[in-house]
Each structure stands twice: as structure tokens, then as C-alpha cells.
Amino acid sequence: MSSFPEDFEVETWRLIQLWIAEGFIIMTHGSHKSLEEVGIYYLEELISRNLLQARKRRFNGEIKTCGIHDLLHEFCLIEAEMIKFMHVERTHLPLPEHKHDVHRFSFQTISYSYEDWYELLPLVTRSIYLFSRLDSPFSSLIKPLGKLSIHYRDPNYLHTYLRRFNLLRVLAIFNEGVRSPSFPLVITKFFHLRYLQIRFDGDIPESISELQNLQTLICSGNSSETLPQNIWMMKNLRCIRLREVSYISSPISESILNLEDFSGLCSASCTKEVFSSISNLKRLIIREPFLIQHYFPDLELLDMSSLRKLEELKYSNCRNYCFMDISIKSFVLPTSLKRLTLSMCNYFLWEDISSTFMMLPNLEELKLKRYQTSSDEWILSDNDKFKRLKLLLLSGSSLKRWEASSDNFPNLKRLVLQYCYDLQEIPTDFGEIATLESIELHDCSVTAEDSARKIVQEQEEMGNNPLKLYIHKS
Template identity: 60%
Template sequence: NIPESISELLNLQALISSCNPLLTTTLPSKIWMMKNLKYISLGRNTYLPSPRINKNLVTVMPNLEKFFGLCYTSCTNEVFSRIPNLKILTIDVPLTFQEEIIPYRLLDMSSLRKLEAFKLSWDNNWVKRYVFPTSLRRLTLSFCSKFIWEEISSTFIMLPNLEELKLKYCEADDDAWIMSDKDIFKSLKLLLLSHLNLKRWEASSDNFPNLKRLVLKKCPDLQEIPTDFGEICTLESIELHDCSATSEVSARNIEQEQKDMENNILKVYIHNSHRNRRIF
């Protein structure tokens, strides 16, 4: 645990240490008195105590911009409201997390109005648990489960500034992402899907009007990439890493169709470690 005496370092701006990822690092309550602190990174599971001293809310940490590895139990409205200028946040739910020990509750991050990048690792029912701020530009979800693909669309189209969406090692309750005409990711430029159980993907160019880069990694069950993606005028590259043969063929067909239309901007990169060679 971090000692209370750390609060005496009034000019400290960064608190960084490599801690055991399986253990919880506890910050002292006086951490809230460190007004110049900008950066906290103490491992994957750092407990930030309540900002109350003697039952009264203390002043905010006005300069804190980055917090890596915030503990799930510290994610309260009370804590979020006292770090209003946070720009980057990562949350790791412990592998030992159990609903009966830590009951379900809504985690409302809407007060983090300057948050630009958020990473969440290992959580169930995450869609129903979190309220995301509209300021988000970059979002990464890893090892999440118990959601349906329709919730991916309905939740994240509500983030008007979202430019990067990465889904890694996630397991949905269904295997088809069927997007409607209303599912429009207006600002999305990068979409990465990695190690997913997705089999069928139905979408059009209208769903991703500003997409520049599509990356698929280890999605062996995905049958094909939506053929209409070639019509996304901003799309510069499609990357496939160890995906199915049919999805590789669909990517090549999209590229060839664009070449036939004299569009040489779109590039397709296919990496297959099983064949031990790269195909363009």
C-alpha cells in the first residue's frame, strides 16, 4: 500500500510503480490533497478511496488527467465527480470478481466530461453497467461478455465523438451483428475486432461514413466482410490476421472492385500465420 506520507510531496505530478497485477494497491485518503498530481499508474488494480474526510467531500484533484488500473470498487459517482479533468482511464475488473460479493450497480461516468480514452478489461453485463461520457474518442473493451451485438450499436452510436473502437477477446451471447440504417457511427475512423465469436456481419457503407481503417484479428468464424464497405470513400485499409478463408476472399473482392473503379486508395493486407506468408 502507498503510505500516507506520500501526500507531503505537494509538487508531485506522476505516481508510477510496477505492482503485482493480482494484488490490489491501496492509495491513502490523503491522496486527494495532492493538487498537482497528473498521472497515476500503480498496476492493474488500484483502489482510490472515497474523497470524503470526516464525512465531508474534499476539494477535487483538478490536474489529474491519466489514471491507469483503477479498481472497479472505486468507480463511484462520488469519485468521478472529484476528478473532472480526467482524460485517460483504464478499469480492470479482478478475475476474482463475483456479483454476489460486489452487487450490480450502474457506473455513471457522464461527469467525466473531458474523458477521451477509456479501456475496460474483464466484465460481465458491461453494456447495462456503464454510462459513457459523450466526450469519448477512443474506447477499448477486452474480455467482456454477456452482451448482444445490437447493444454494441445502440450504445456506441450515442457517442458522437468516438473515433476508435476496439473489441478484444469478447464473447457475445449471439454471433450476428446486424446493423440497421439508424446505426451510424458518425465519427469512427478505426474499428478493430479481435478474437471474437462473430460469424455474420451485415452492414453498409452508411453505418461507417468516415471509417479509415478496419482491422480483424483471429476471427475464424466470420464468414465475410460486408461487401458494401468498398463504398466507404474514406476507407484506406482492411487488415486481416488469421481470419477465415471466406473473409479473405471477400476482402480481396472488395479491393478488386475498387481497382476496377480506378480507386487505388483502398489497400487490403492479409496475414495468415498458418500459411507462414503474407498475401496482398
């Protein structure tokens, strides 16, 4: 935890991927648990001992983000220096006479210069966590102009900073100001690299496949719209998180990736050939591309039935205009799905919601955001049951009339309605849902707010468990 600044809130998935990259989690012989599952167990053990703090949790108790108390963070810093585990730069102190005899470095100052970097880091550096801004590596790039000085940024400055560290296992650049105009090719020479988090513009090169030990790839910035074909050769990749929509072509021959997490996949890549080659996925984010070059009018189905381990799916149509409106019925979803988020899907029927998603026996969270429907009524029959649903979020809906009973959502814990300007009322029978803990309304109609207050008041008068009501206005 000393590698993160004080009060830093770290996502669980990121922390566990770093543990795996650092070699703190090792697969034991005969174990049926994945490295991520072992990491979650370790995290829960640390939290149960009050060493770490769970900052955010999901409804099923899963830890979403975590942190550490300030006093324990100071202890970590002292201990890390004492046992030569890591050196943390938080203030600009005089440089040591000799390079630090450690393999891990975290830079948390406002900025850092190339000269200090060169003097401080030994060639055997294995891990770099960068929260600082990197200053221009060459003083010759500062040219005086009268009373002014113009600072020129060397476009290859990341190459200059990194070229000496061939033994790197972890390169995590958190500072968004540290950005390269292209992928620094020097990184492809780091054969031992397991975790890469970087911000750059342009394409991911084919030579990325030289990183045969890479497990986690996190790219932000205006990065590639097409992933290189050679990515299918990277057998150790477990996590790909891309900010931009990226297309991946069909695999080479019968290549299989052990990916468990893929964020930023272009919908045009959602073919049976691709899905059958990444069948270990547990988390997937699909986005519609902006460019028409990746639009396939014959793509009628998003068949994910081969993803039998998939637990979380997010689909977003991020185009301002739609060449193809994918119906809810176009999704063939695996029964393993627990969390589903659909954003900006257009012209589906509320009946499709009932008939499609009720067939998912493990679905716990359903979020529908910024969408247009062909009808403004959602009427659920007695046979319509979302048996395990705990969270229902409707945002930007044109829904007017909603008829449902407590039997339709027997395990609902949280109901969230956002920007439902036309909704007349929340079904009054929702107060009878024994598990319901809260109702949240964000900029909804006055009548919907009144119906929520009436539900809460009736439950209070009956002496039932208190139901929390949150009403927010912009």
C-alpha cells in the first residue's frame, strides 16, 4: 500500500492484478481457484483484520474499492524503507550518494526530473509506480527567448526515461499528464514485464507480442482502434482495459487467450470465433464504434453463449447516430451473468426486458441507462419474476406507466430511478418487498416522488423495517 499516495482509493481488480504481477500470489498445485480468486481471499483476510479498509462494496458484499488508514499508511512507508522493499519519493530530498538498494520505486511528488531519475534508479529496478509529472529530460530543450524561456517536450521522452530498465516487471503510470504521442517501442523490449499501465496516442504495435509475460494491459488516451493480430500470441494476458473502442480480428488458427477481463471491445468483434477463443472471460465491456468502417449490417446476434464464466457485461452504444439498432432479443446471454448494464440502446420493448432477462437465473444487478423504448408501459404479469435481482437502475427512461408487484422482484434491495421525468408512480406494492432497503430518485417527476413517500410512510405505519428514501434534485 506504500506504493499509493495517502488517501488513495484503489480498485480491487487493479490491486489484485498488481499483486499477481509482483509475484505475491502463486497458484498452488491442485488448487481449483484462479489467481484472482485467491487475491480476493487475501484481500478479505486483510480487511477482516482491519489492516485494509473496504471503501465501496457491491450488494453481494464484494469489495469494489479499498484503502488504508493514514497511520497504517505511514507505518507501511517506514517498514518498506527499513526492509528495503520499496523507496517512495514524496518530497524532493537531496539525492543519495549511491543508488538505492531496492527494486521497487513509487514517485509521488508533483514532478520529477530526468537527472534525478537517472541518479536514483538502479538498473535492476523491477517496479515503477508513477504519480508524478515527468519533466523534460534534456536541459538543452529549454531555449531562452528574450526574458522568456520556451520548454520543448521531447516526443520520445518516455523512451529516454525508460530505456535503461530491461528488468521491469511493473510499469504503472497513474499521472495522466505523462502521455506519449505514440506507443514507446522501448517497452516491447521489457521481456519480464507483467503489468503495463500507460497513456499514449496512436496504435499498439505488432511487437507488443514480444511481451510474452505480460498479464495486464491498461491503455488510455487516443489509442488504437484496431488491436494487432499478434495479440493472440500473448498466452499470459489476463486483463485488457482500453479507454477507446478497439477492434480485434478473428484469432490466428486456433489461438486461445486466457483473458478474464476485457474492456473496450468493439461490437463488430463480437463473433463466435472471437468469443470461443476468450471463453474464460468473467468481465466484458462492449462498445459500438464511432466509425462506419467497423459496422457490419449482417451482425444480427451478439451470441455470448460460449462465455460460460461471464459474470459482468456492459454494453454501450456511444455513437450519436445509429446505423443499426440492436434489439434486446439480439443478445444471447450466458446464464452465469450476475451484473448487466445497457447504455443508449434504442427502440426495444419493455416486454423484451421481461422475457429476456428473467431467463438469467443468476442476475443480481440490472442497469438500463439513456435508452429509448418503443412503448411507455412496463406491465409485469404474475409469472414475471426476477428471482435474484438485488439492484434495479433505470436512467433516462421514457417510461410512464409501471405495473408490478412484490412477487416480480422478491429479492430487490435497491431501486434507483434517474431522470424519469414521465413516470407517473412507483408500483405501490413495492413496499411489500421484504428485502427492499432503499429507493433513490434523481430528478424524477413530482408524482413519482409522492408515490415513493407514500410507500415509505405506509411501511412506517405498519411497523415494518425502516425503508430509506433519497430524493435528489439538480
